[in-house]
Amino acid sequence: MKLELKCKACGHQEPVYIQYKCPKCGGIQEVSYEWTEETEAEIKSWNNNDDNSFWSYRRLYPIQPASIPVSLGEGNTPILPLKRLGERLGLSDWELKNEAVSPSGSFKDRPMAVASTFAIERHISTLVTASTGNTGVSASMYAARAGLRCKIYVPATTSREKLALIKYFGAEIVTIEGNFSEAYLLAKKDAADNDWFNVTSTFMNPIALEGNKSVAYELFRQKKTVPDWVIVPIGAGPLLVAVYKGFKELKRAGVITALPKMAGVQAAEVAPIVQAFQEGASEVTAWKRSFQTAAGGIADPLLTYPQDGTCTLQTIRESKGCALSISEEVMLYHRKVLAETEGIFLETASVTAISAAVELKEKGFADADDDIVSVGTGNGLKDMSSL
Numbered sequence: 045m046k047l048e049l050k051c052k053a054c055g056h057q058e059p060v061y062i063q064y065k066c067p068k069c070g071g072i073q074e075v076s077y078e079w080t081e082e083t084e085a086e087i088k089s090w091n092n093n094d095d096n097s098f099w100s101y102r103r104l105y106p107i108q109p110a111s112i113p114v115s116l117g118e119g120n121t122p123i124l125p126l127k128r129l130g131e132r133l134g135l136s137d138w139e140l141k142n143e144a145v146s147p148s149g150s151f152k153d154r155p156m157a158v159a160s161t162f163a164i165e166r167h168i169s170t171l172v173t174a175s176t177g178n179t180g181v182s183a184s185m186y187a188a189r190a191g192l193r194c195k196i197y198v199p200a201t202t203s204r205e206k207l208a209l210i211k212y213f214g215a216e217i218v219t220i221e222g223n224f225s226e227a228y229l230l231a232k233k234d235a236a237d238n239d240w241f242n243v244t245s246t247f248m249n250p251i252a253l254e255g256n257k258s259v260a261y262e263l264f265r266q267k268k269t270v271p272d273w274v275i276v277p278i279g280a281g282p283l284l285v286a287v288y289k290g291f292k293e294l295k296r297a298g299v300i301t302a303l304p305k306m307a308g309v310q311a312a313e314v315a316p317i318v319q320a321f322q323e324g325a326s327e328v329t330a331w332k333r334s335f336q337t338a339a340g341g342i343a344d345p346l347l348t349y350p351q352d353g354t355c356t357l358q359t360i361r362e363s364k365g366c367a368l369s370i371s372e373e374v375m376l377y378h379r380k381v382l383a384e385t386e387g388i389f390l391e392t393a394s395v396t397a398i399s400a401a402v403e404l405k406e407k408g409f410a411d412a413d414d415d416i417v418s419v420g421t422g423n424g425l426k427d428m429s430s431l
């Protein structure tokens with residue numbers, strides 16, 4: 045199977061190997077697959093496949109056919125109708141893709157399963173990442189499962205539960221007295237100096253991000269239709285971009301004809317992508333203001349890599365979607381209402397996807413009968429101290 049990395053900026057393409065930006069222009073890369081009739085036939089067969097596991101979609105992961113997956117039972121998360129919450133908040137056709145039930149409690153298990161499988165394939169010894177918590181917990185679990193070493197750079201503000209878990213799974217942890225962007229630079233240098241695999245969940249690692257596309261494959265398979273809107277909480281936004289890529293692959297294979305609109309949601313305290321969207325800017329600029337938010341998982345000012353935000357902004361615009369920001373007060377209110385009306389406990393960063401569904405209707409982006417899916421990216425149980 046021919047696998048290549050293609051630059052999203054200049055189109056330069058070369059075989060997959062471990063690199064984190066285009067060698068020609070420094071742009072963000074994505075994995076490109078050899079696309080044949082056989083590829084399309086296999087994608088079309090997914091709907092009739094008895095196997096609905098994460099690895100049933102491996103034809104579109106950058107993994108060799110003979111590789112044994114590193115797996116903890118990731119993916120295949122439920123889609124839950126939000127009927128009672130919808131009645132309370134005035135929304136009818138609304139569902140939650142509940143990533144909170146993933147092995148580590150967040151969607152990050154999807155990219156980590158692919159990244160650790162790839163690392164074993166390529167005889168890489170160590171996963172290294174910068175993390176606000178969820179990536180770190182997931183990386184430490186998958187590294188343990190795969191027998192890899194793991195080193196995590198975290199801001200000192202990371203929740204105590206997440207830090208405790210990362211340590212418990214045996215990863216080396218480096219705490220930074222600064223924000224995520226500073227942890228990002230240190231992880232980047234460490235990976236480059238030691239030939240380790242950098243699995244930081246920005247657009248850094250195009251291999252890992254391919255795992256996120258499975259959210260799109262599963263959504264179509266579970267709903268048997270394409271939702272009008274998919275709402276994704278975004279820091280830099282790689283999940284949003286990957287989910288849209290997944291839908292585009294289904295369309296290219298002739299499985300679906302329409303694509304969803306993508307809504308990216310940020311905390312109002314740190315919302316560089318929303319700001320660029322609202323200003324009609326073509327590029328995202330880094331968020332220089334100080335901030336404090338309960339939505340730690342998406343609190344990314346994009347210092348030193350605003351181009352990652354631009355990549356997400358472009359996808360939002362391509363999909364005719366929108367970017368929304370949510371105040372602290374509103375997200376905390378919805379966290380409680382979601383728990384009380386549906387019995388679902390999401391971490392605060394993920395609840396922004398709930399709040400954004402209400403905003404979509406109120407601000408007139410979505411029509412009254414639009415079918416909306418909120419992606420609940422992470423579990424509240426790792427964020428208990430914030431209660």
Ligand SMILES: [Zn+2]
Nearest residue numbers: 051054066069
């Ligand atoms: Zn390039």
